[in-house]
Amino acid sequence: MTEPIISVEKMKIIYNQNKSNEVRSLDGIDLQIFPHEYIIIHGPSGCGKSTLMYSIGGFQIPTEGEVTVEGKQISKMSPKELVALHQIGVGMIFQAFYLIPTLTILDNICLPRTFMGEDLKIRREAGMTLLRRFGITEQAHKFPSQLSGGQKQRVAIARSLINNPQIILADEPVGNLDSESAKNVLQILKDLNEIDKKTIIMVTHNPEHLYYGDRIIHMKDGKIIGEDINKEKRPLDFFEKARKVAVGEKEKMDIEKDKNGDEQAKIDVPNELKLLMRTFKGLDAAQLGALLVPFKAKQLLSYVLAELNNEQLASAESFLKELLFRNITIQELPKKLDMNFEEGGSNWNKTRAQSFSERINEIMEQVDFQAQAGEEKREEAVAQMCRYLQGAFHLHLDDVTRPRFYAHVKLRFENRIDGLELKKQLDLAKIMGGVGLNRVTAEKLVREMDIIMLLKYTG
Secondary structure, eight states: OOOOSEEEEEEEEEESTTSTTOEEEEEEEEEEEOTTOEEEEEOSTTSSHHHHHHHHTTSSOOSEEEEEETTEEGGGOOHHHHHHIIIIIEEEEETTOOOOTTSOHHHHHHHHHHTTTOOHHHHHHHHHHHHHHTTOGGGTTSOGGGSOHHHHHHHHHHHHHTTOOSEEEEESTTTTSOHHHHHHHHHHHHHHHHTSOOEEEEEESOGGGGGGOSEEEEEETTEEEEEEESSOOSOHHHHHHHHOOOTTOOOOOOEEEOTTSOEEEOOOOOHHHHHHHHHTTTSOHHHHHHHTHHHHHHHHHHHHOOOOOHHHHHHHHHHHHHHHTTSSOTTTHHHHHHSOGGGTSOOOOHHHHHHHHHHHHHHHHHHHHHHHHTGGGHHHHHHHHHHHHHHHTTOOOOTTHHHHHHHHHHHHHTTSSOHHHHHHHHHSOGGGTSOOOOHHHHHHHHHHHHHHHHHHOOO
16 A cells, blocks of 8 residues: 555644633644645635645644654654655745845755755756746756746745755645736646646635645644545545445434424535635525635536647636626527637637537536436436436446446435445446446446536525
């Protein structure tokens, strides 16, 4: 089994302990992060997310509990080992950049190697390599005051990479940037994770950034309150140990009393939606649904679309928002996508615009059916979802696997299992009680269903 690159166990950070003004910044944190994961720690200001990240980097000592990085407990590290961790183990990126104003850009990038006593020529060659990678070679001999915010943050990223650490910690790295510069920086972090195989841990309060991560750790009041998964990178045997799910075991449903005393199934509402509901308690359902439209548009676009440049993507995303707000029709969408930028369109070609719109229409028709069915027609809605998924993915189910498929889709539809469990049951061999789909088909099918469930939510 692949071991975690970072492990946090029962960690607490308490200020003014046992005094009247005691503050628990972190309270009982358990977290495991595996190599090459992109982890986003998300939550409102003051929830403890930055404190957690600094603890992982060895900059904050826990009051209780333990942090282990690459197999070594931070509390047991010698001063020399801590210095090594900060120099070559982790790279830090800050919201405020923290560039030295009296040093050139090249010397700022090379600064971590200066402290290691490396030859000037060698470290400057390494610095220039990073400058070329991030497209800021011409800034090498300028000073920080001469750069834009986006350029400064690229310099800060280059500085964090100069010693080639395996772990990159980014604390609100785009908090001071405009939207275009923020996209560039977030794309750089994504490339570092996917191409360079760096483990990325990013702190943010902005829900628009969440789709970049593999896992999103949601925090509130110093505690982890939930976890969302965009892409699973943890080893499979990690779940076997954690879950111990027996094949054919009877499904168990958590029952809770509602305020009227009736029993109802506990719904697994996405954590991001829970945070929205807590934050905007005064809003009615329609207003809350409207707040989700930008998030819906971004998820729908990333799910359906092939690679395009940022301007084409941003323009298309705006049209998807208009479609979800019902300001344009599905029939108008391909024409708007095909128009050039000067005409107010997205500058796609006609074939791409038409095929994309047809795909969106297939999904939206299913979304509309599910939304109109309501609770009183749940069985009909589940049956329709099953028919749609079987057709969309050309599934050939027999008399044994068909009822299993229906049962598992229904459980996911009712939020009694998550997408990971649905994928596991769809991928499980027929002889072991599963549906017997191949892994790729199971992953795509689960993603399609999750997109439909997100889009049909209106508050």
